[in-house]
Amino acid sequence: MSETIETASLLARAGELIDRAIQAGADAADAVVVRGRSSSVSVRLGKVEGTEASESDDFSLRVFVGRRVASVSANPGFDLKVLAERAVAMAKASPEDPYATLAAEADLAKDWPDLDLYDPTEVSADQLTEAALAAEAAALAVSGVTNSGGAGASAGMGGLVLATSHGFSGAYSASRFGRSVSVIAGEGTKMERDYDFDSALYFADLRDADEIGREAAARAVRRLNPRQVPTAKNVAVVYDPRVARGIAGHIAGAINGASVARKTSFLRDRMGKQVLKAGLSVTDDPLIVRGPSSRPFDGEGITGKRLAMIEDGVLQHWFLSTSTANELGLKTNGRGVRGGTSVNPASTNLALEPGDIAPEELIRSIGTGLYVTELIGQGVNMVTGEYSRGASGYWIENGELTFPVSEVTIASNLTDMFLRITLANDIDRSFGVAAPTLAIEGMTLAGK
Incomplete structure (x- = not known):
């Protein structure tokens, strides 16, 4: 089954699940499929240590009954009616949540850009093995390197299928390829370890395996x-x-709206104030073509835009999903991420400029x-x-x-x-x- 046909099938199933939830008594609902495909090979000292492959399409249904909300998850093959009825029953028994809602219908994406996130290149287990062995061999050939911590290569994809009861229906996929190696330099009590790796959306953009091996080796030897x-x-x-x-990650964590709402960020009272040295800026852009964390819409169906989170050292925005924005009295900026049955804000392509x-x-x-x-x-x-x-x-x-x-x-x-x-x-x-x-x-x- 092609990727396009498979995605269409999942969208249809998500839409049907929402219909079942409304029939069971939900006032509103959304259904998500978090997709994953991966294969990887690990080697050490010239021998294959492990080969793994996995595929998953994890469904979750979130339903709203008044101000009460519940979420349930299931694997493919579940009974739509049973799952919908269970979710609605759970919602009716749940305490009220004044902040959890679907994204406003007016904010939903009607169309979105093609960000060129999916490379259909098929990489075989033999190709993964060859790359991992090449990276390790290149590292072990460097003078001073005495042992290997192992090397690996991987290929896969992830994606999101989202449908809501107020009309949103969309899907996207992003591929990911990787290579890594770890080596040891020196002997006895004077050994030092280091590593190198690369990750890319498109297979052709990966750094050469030999180069990764040599860089890991050079790093380890320099540490002796x-x-x-x-x-x-x-x-x-x-x-x-x-x-x-x-350090950039610490900045992102400190300006996450969920942390601000929980009062677990040391920057929670700093909106509009200087938090970085004057002249410094932090940007976040979900719409970069072939960006490593790009997405045409977020986990609630909203297309985010490039934001200067911090501009000239002054804090301008929190990362916000709908529920977090509601709690803070603000409006979502399209940074909602599905995690299991929940939606939380997170950065996309974050850069400390x-x-x-x-x-x-x-x-x-x-x-x-x-x-x-x-x-x-x-x-x-x-x-x-x-x-x-x-x-x-x-x-x-x-x-x-x-x-x-x-x-x-x-x-x-x-x-x-x-x-x-x-x-x-x-x-x-x-x-x-x-x-x-x-x-x-x-x-x-x-x-x-």
Whole structure:
């Protein structure tokens, strides 16, 4: 069955499920199918360790009876009438929820752009195996690499089918391909591990497996013979783009409307106020063609638009779904995501927009500090903003990376950190959360 025919069949089934729910006594309803197809191969030391494949079309039905709401999930093959009646019965027995509603009919997408998210390329298990083995072999061929942590390759797709009782009916699919490898350098107690990976919507856009292997190996070898550095205050810390994405992720979490409504964000009282250094901006755009987290409409049927979430350092928007917007007295901005039977707001293609200097120039301007390539632990409190993470990387001296550093902790508060960020110009927008190399001054470093 072709993708188009299969999607049409799922839309028809979702529409019929809604009809059954209305017949059973629901005032309104929506039905969702979250689709998934994936295959992957993992190898280690030249041998295949695992091959996996999965397919799923997970249905969920959400019904509203007055201000009462309930959701139920099912696998394909369920009885439409039984599921609808069960959902309505659950709703009638549920407490009232003053915020949960369908998106307003006037806000629903009537049409949407083709974002070119689906690559129909079929990748066989043999091709996945070949790529994983090639990445590992390239890494093991680098001098100083002594062992493998394993390599993998994957291919798959995900999609959303959505129908509502007030007239929305739509579907989209997005493909995803990936390659990764992890290797170990050194011997005995002086071993160091590192990795590299790539992920793309289109198979042809993936980085070469050999290149991924060589980069993982180079990263591991560079980490050999690390030192500790003394404890110090007011240290400048530079984040490699791979870990800088985590800082952008903390920004996204702090401006999520659901966290604001629950009062679990340290930025909950900062709307319209400066939260980043002047001149810095954070954007979110669900409509980028071939964007890694693009979508033509959200989990409620609304087409979002590009938003400057933070502009010139000033907070402009929360990420909002309909129920979260209702709770905050606002209007959804099309960031609702289906997760199981719930709808929560989330970012799409989020970018901490880059500065105008090269990363090498940024490092030279620091003079002395720590260049971080890996963070360890989960020491971030999003309620208070307190930040404390184990870190490793390289010491910066006279504006140059010198020796590898490990077993240190960097600490501060995200409120202060956000106001001290300086950005380089090397952003990589191939990830759903994107950020360039960035420097943060005034952090505490706990070392020896």
